[in-house]
Amino acid sequence: MQEPQPPTPAVSVPARGPTPWERRGELGLVSGFWQTFRDSLFQPHLFWPSLDPKGNLIDALLYGWLNTVLYSGPGLLFGYVSLKLQLPTMSKSFNDLNSPAARQVLDWVQDHAGLFMVVMMLASLTLYPLGQIITAGLLHLFCLITGCAKNGFNATFRVVAYTQGTRLLEWIPCLGSIVALYQLWLIALGLSKSQDSTIGRAVAAVLLPVALIFVCGCGCAALAFVAGVAGAAK
Amino acid sequence: MKWIREQPNRRFGLLDALGVTGWVGLLVARFVPIARLPFWGCVLRQRTGWPCLGCGLTRVADHVSHFHFAAAWEANPFGTVAAIGFALLAIYTVLHLGFRITAPRVELGDREAWALRVVVVLAVTSNYAYLVIKAKFPQLLG
Numbered sequence: 001m002q003e004p005q006p007p008t009p010a011v012s013v014p015a016r017g018p019t020p021w022e023r024r025g026e027l028g029l030v031s032g033f034w035q036t037f038r039d040s041l042f043q044p045h046l047f048w049p050s051l052d053p054k055g056n057l058i059d060a061l062l063y064g065w066l067n068t069v070l071y072s073g074p075g076l077l078f079g080y081v082s083l084k085l086q087l088p089t090m091s092k093s094f095n096d097l098n099s100p101a102a103r104q105v106l107d108w109v110q111d112h113a114g115l116f117m118v119v120m121m122l123a124s125l126t127l128y129p130l131g132q133i134i135t136a137g138l139l140h141l142f143c144l145i146t147g148c149a150k151n152g153f154n155a156t157f158r159v160v161a162y163t164q165g166t167r168l169l170e171w172i173p174c175l176g177s178i179v180a181l182y183q184l185w186l187i188a189l190g191l192s193k194s195q196d197s198t199i200g201r202a203v204a205a206v207l208l209p210v211a212l213i214f215v216c217g218c219g220c221a222a223l224a225f226v227a228g229v230a231g232a233a234k
Numbered sequence: 235m236k237w238i239r240e241q242p243n244r245r246f247g248l249l250d251a252l253g254v255t256g257w258v259g260l261l262v263a264r265f266v267p268i269a270r271l272p273f274w275g276c277v278l279r280q281r282t283g284w285p286c287l288g289c290g291l292t293r294v295a296d297h298v299s300h301f302h303f304a305a306a307w308e309a310n311p312f313g314t315v316a317a318i319g320f321a322l323l324a325i326y327t328v329l330h331l332g333f334r335i336t337a338p339r340v341e342l343g344d345r346e347a348w349a350l351r352v353v354v355v356l357a358v359t360s361n362y363a364y365l366v367i368k369a370k371f372p373q374l375l376g
Contacts, residue, residue: 137254212287
């Protein structure tokens with residue numbers, strides 16, 4: 001006769017509620033930020049199911065904005081050094097474009113690398129809310145197309161905002177692309193949990209706009225130029 | 235399909251986000267000569283003569299922001315519809331956030347949502363077919 005098996009522990013499904021950042025009043029600003037940063041990036045299987053899809057948009061926006069602010073310091077420093085080192089190589093590649101206007105832009109960036117980096121950082125800091133709104137709005141359109149929008153725009157906005165912790169890892173040399181891909185994965189995972197949908201629909205919602213950019217000639221060209229300059233700046 | 239009347243509010247939603255996108259896109263198109271930027275241009279069309287899926291969208295944004303709707307339609311019909319949609323949402327956002335005027339919320343059933351997705355895909359495909367014919371076989375358009 002088989003011995004009775006010990007009962008398997010029930011899988012604990014975290015209850016939805018405010019994030020540690022949203023409880024910063026009781027936890028403290030630093031503790032609330034750190035716990036949210038740690039959980040969203042390194043314990044996503046616990047963080048995303050517990051994210052309240054109907055929670056506050058402003059708190060989520062502020063969290064993302066704070067990450068951008070904290071990134072700006074090391075990002076500016078490492079970006080400037082990287083830009084100075086990589087611009088000569090980029091300059092050779094852009095020579096093949098045979099475009100005097102592109103050449104002019106690159107020469108200006110080369111001569112004013114510091115100013116360019118400061119302007120990029122200031123633009124990134126001040127325009128972050130606009131970027132966040134536009135990104136969430138357009139992403140939610142694709143969520144509607146793929147059927148991953150059960151809990152509405154609020155949920156999508158909060159998912160995008162709470163993945164901004166990856167910004168603090170972007171400045172690490174050679175890790176930028178990996179971190180960007182990880183952020184896409186986190187957004188897909190977050191959407192699947194917050195919108196009570198499947199991971200397949202969420203991944204489709206995230207990848208569809210990326211695919212559309214790649215089938216658009218101007219989008220590809222713009223992306224290549226921006227990636228080239230931004231890659232040098234990282 | 236259900237049309238649900240919303241109470242007056244200033245709750246920021248998807249339509250407002252798209253309206254903000256519309257404002258940014260159309261203001262940039264209105265005042266920034268995007269097409270003259272050094273890296274702008276369709277490499278696919280330049281090398282192969284075949285238009286890409288988004289062919290003409292820059293011109294659409296430029297024309298719509300200058301109220302040249304016929305020229306925008308000529309450049310990319312579906313893109314023109316989308317651009318006008320974004321422009322209308324931009325106006326809605328001002329009315330909603332400034333004066334608490336709300337649009338009714340539309341709830342589609344599963345079959346209606348599926349049908350709408352099919353319509354969107356067909357519209358994008360037909361639009362691309364029109365762009366290809368215009369670029370490669372203009373004699374078919376008369």
